Amino acid sequence: MIKPHPTTVLMYHAVSDADDGRSRADAHYSVSQARFLEQLQLIRDAGQRPRSVQSLLLCPQASAVAFTFDDGDVSNAWAAQALHDVGGSGDFFVNTQTVGKAGHLSWQALRDMTAAGMSIQSHAHTHRYLDELTPVEVVQELHTSKVMLEDKLGCPVELFAPPGGRMPAGMHLTTKRLGYKAICSSRVALWRDLRFDDIPRLAVLRGTTSLQFSKWLAQDRVELLRQRLRYSALTSGKQLLGKTYYERVRRGLLRLASGGR
């Protein structure tokens, strides 16, 4: 399948106001409802339409912007409704172990979102980092989540988003073998037609400005390079500092990179 144009693929976590009380997501990753509606308007103004990656794999569209959400935060039901209200869709990557737990979407909410045309996909069974697991555990994470989602929602689960964006070597072979079509990774780039099995994404954070967002829609090269440098600074920091220490300083680095907000 050939994509007609590079596609901007957005990655959200919670879409929630800080004082919501229900969402348990890290505030740094939470986009407010007002900001989310503003971003939908920017997409309309740019003559583009919100779509799920899953729908674009089936039916490529030049004017599409792909919406993805990681972690199954309870606030994602509101975001799904907002997408539905503008005739759009998105992919929601959930951890099957936390479905129905405090702060997370319930199975009923996922069924309602499926009925509204949303794509529900796998973010593994737990949120453990796959590069810290044995190969057998990795297979269990991918297989259990896929089977549970397909069994409870009755829809094909074909996409996988690795927790924390972290993957062991050979991950694409494992996902293919288990029946996944593609991985939605944390690699920073546009989705081009050459690498269908690794779909890069741009993380929308609380500090993402309207100007930045508009540049992502316009696929501005300088802005994308800036995002890529920020991401490689974060990942090389992980290698240099060691994973445990890295986790402690990661938040500080992210805040600096996004302008201290």
Ligand SMILES: [Zn+2]
């Ligand atoms: Zn996650």
